[in-house]
Amino acid sequence: MRILKPAARSYKDAINALNSLQSNFASIEAMKKLGPNVNRNELSINEVHEYIRRLGYKTRDFDKLNIIHVTGTKGKGSTCAFTESILKQYKFNANDQNSNIKTNPINKLGLFTSPHLKTVRERIRINGNPINESKFTKYFFEVWDKLSSTSSSPDEFPSLQPCETVKPMYFKYLTILSFHVFLSEGVDTAIYEVGVGGTYDSTNIVQNPTVTGISSLGIDHTFMLGNTIDSITWNKTGIFKKNCPAVVSNQLEYPESLKIIEQRAKEIGVSSLDIVDEDLLPSSIKLGLAGKFQRQNASLAAKLASIHLSKLGVPQNELPDLESTDVDVLPDRFIEGLQNANWDGRCQIISNKPNFENIDWYIDGAHTLESIQVSSSWFKECMDDKLQSRNDLKILLFNQQSRENTKELLLKLYENIILKGVKFDHVIFTTNVTWSDGNYNSDLVSLNNSKELVDKLTVQKDLAQSWSELDQANNSDSRKHIFPNIETSVNFIKSLTNDVSDVNVFVCGSLHLVGGFLVVLDNERD
Template identity: 35%
Template sequence: MTTKFLRSLSSVASSAEINKKYEVWRRTQEAVTKLNTLQSNAQTLEKIRKQGGKRSEQNVPNMIKFAERVGISLDDVDKLSIIHVSGTKGKGSTCAFCESILRHQGYKTGFFSSPHLVEVRERFRIDGIPISREKFTNYFWDVLGKLEKTKKSAEDPMPAYFAFLTVMSLHVFLKEKVDVAIMEVGIGGQYDSTNLVRKPVVCGVSSLGLDHTSILGETIDKIAWHKAGIFKPGVPAFTSLQQEAALNVLQNRAKEIGCPLTIVPSLPMLDSNGDDITLGISGTMQRHNAALAVQLCKVWTDSRQKDQSQQEAPSEDDNNHQFILNHTEVKTLPTAVTEGLRQCRWDGRDQRIHKTGVSYYLDGAHTLESVQQCIEWFKTSSAEESKQISGRVIRILLFNSTGDREANVLIEPLVDCGFDAAVFCPNILFSTSNTVDATNLTVTKESQLNRVLANMLLFERLAVKKLQQQKHEKESTQTDTSCSAAKKSKLDNDSLENGDNSQHTVCMIEDSVITKDFPCISSALTWATQGREPNTSLQSFTEVPSKLRNAEHIQILVTGSIHLVGGVIGLIGSE
């Protein structure tokens, strides 16, 4: 059983209630276990990568067929009032802001997101809350049953994991009769499963960067081409500020498709009246995401009001909704909009969880730009917290990077954060097992552990290289040219840059960062917290070095993978 589920039982009074809750949990586990059989295995995915995603063109046509087999026609999809958002960084936050803004305006919201942090059902939110386990289970078996019944032969395909969840999201939103459906693209846009949507109310593209390069291409212009694939003829589209190469592609595709594209500037701290515009999600980049969300919601509410009105003359109250962003100011926002921005919550992004003796700083950053923003947030927030603590504070990094992401791009800026230790582990909760919600069949355990070791060795090389440079700069300013013991122990720069791992143990020199790798998240947290985290096991507790002991407080930055962040939250709980 999951830690989260076991904690929930503590509030249940009678044995009958416990049995009922357990039965719901058991049925949910069965559903998710069955869902996991739709994941492509590691070997299949490797073949697809080698083909360069050549089969992707069939994704949307196949999605239409899958939806029809469940009883959902394109006309049914058209009835949903959809906000469709793509992007590399911040598309989930943008969608979360949209959901919160519209919910605070009194609309019934549906929100389909990916990936999930702890439980799959988090991907389906109604009025900001993940659907219940009961509803998830019922909707899942309903959709799966219809797909299995409509198989004409054993060769007829079943949708892959994400495609199935996309079909299920449409089913959920139609059954729940939402006013608005906010749909976050999975990967790319042009061939993404969500792109069966042909008549969204408005489209948005959040900040773009290099990610999923084996599928989308290795340059920003190729990635932008895919992201702009969600644009539809005549449907207004908005984008955050972008690199010039990306913006050029977005503008060209908008012209080809025949839709108006508007660039949205960042949201200022104050509106034109001098009132604060506070965001519920931390981080400087969230100003861009919030601004994009405000504009998307403005178009959606205008469309909604137009559909519901009888062309009546606008009242004075209507004029309060005529807010726009420009490069100099933001006009006064309606109270519901500012409240939606302020009360928005999106776990795993610039999130801090404080406990006795330890604080977790959680951000699923997995691109260079997002890691840089994460570092800025962590340095500021951790420094502010440290001022409130009288004793010694130590900082520890918990990191993992997966997929085709270049780990060196993510790790190098983290080396400069002044960590006392860096810990590496795969996105596996426990060494002997994983929860069904966290099960990942797309990679082997061996490949995950190999990646962990590679990440650790890379961090060590970069840390030693930095130490060498610092000592060289210090020695160059001194008149004494005698060769110090520390200088003798340095690695040759050429061997570092050529990836020579043979002397990585140099990281044990006194001035360097302590590094440690573990086979699972639980073991890594037990070591990093020195047993202070009550939700991890001390059975395999490894002694920590003396320089890390007796600290008053431990600050742990968890980053590099949203799945790693989700695993940590699943173990420690979320405030």
């Protein structure tokens, strides 16, 4: 790939270079066939350590970031969003006469998360905002050029040869880039969401986090983590560190995982292990993220934030007494943080959008059985709470392109919505292609799926057939539609609303679908 000279490089050049680092579909399929215990180099963090060395960093440099490290299967992103929102209330402001370094110990707050919805810059945030295009471009090519001009031992790292051309894969590169950005920008508190697993995840080069957290666990990424809750739990607990506190959500779906968590905490030597329930928080608090299940994530976030702030020197009287069983009041700043938390694409409702005034969009990225369970239950609750008119219309927009258990996900959604009394008039299956001309926004390009299957709409046809069989078995009659891209799907939905006063659309499935949908809804073309 041709890389332009520094003066001519643009944000688009950076995105094109980044997209070149994606695994293609064939390589992913080949790795899956090797099984979970083979080819550990793809999963290990040894290469990340080596790339960090070539950038001139040592892992102890990251201690300056005061990292909160979070993993899980379901809810880890929401937990990070709640945690970020709480910590924003403790950011130091030199212009605020009431602000002081003791009670506001954070100067710059970083968040590294994945995946992104509309732009890759969402993954690297400072003080709640994605870094801008110019900074992303600057730091992206600083890393790129440094890795192009340094080398690794051929004997120790044969997979990194030739060093001037071999670069980290997509997620590894963004992880490394985030460390470089945060250190360069003077971030002094950072929240890191694990990509996949924990033990072998690229983020797990962090040696001294202030606290680690695990949200709800479930079965996911089985070709990398194993297909049992035991192996998945073992992998997720790999972020635990000696002499570092750990906080874990109560595991309601898989309570047997708690025993493994406790064993691993003891083996690794964590300084403390707290299991938190949703009743850690007062029931009167209205959370910024919708869905009853978010109380569990908010409770985990509150505990993580409290431990972190205590380590930064915030006086105990400024922090919640979460050890008490009769807590009924939180500090105002915790309450504001929990109420103001925002996480697009997760149980998000958009209403009165220009050109779509009579449509309520219910949007949730859900890609595991556990997340489909809570997502579909959330939509069902929304419909139950809403006063329906006789002339209302309910529509499902769905895709899950790359999951091996896609039909199981669809069945879970059907059981939680259709079999519980809410009927879809139209069910739409689309690909994740953004626009009707067959193009993606450059930030949304994915090489991790079979282009042939996408072009032939193979997954979409299979899903429509599965839905038809479910309808037939349950005497239901939703109208099924298959479209090759998101823009066409959205335009079709709009065409259905001309004579209808109340339209409810459930956009569910892949976060890639959700991100592309939000781009189309806002008409944000490259």
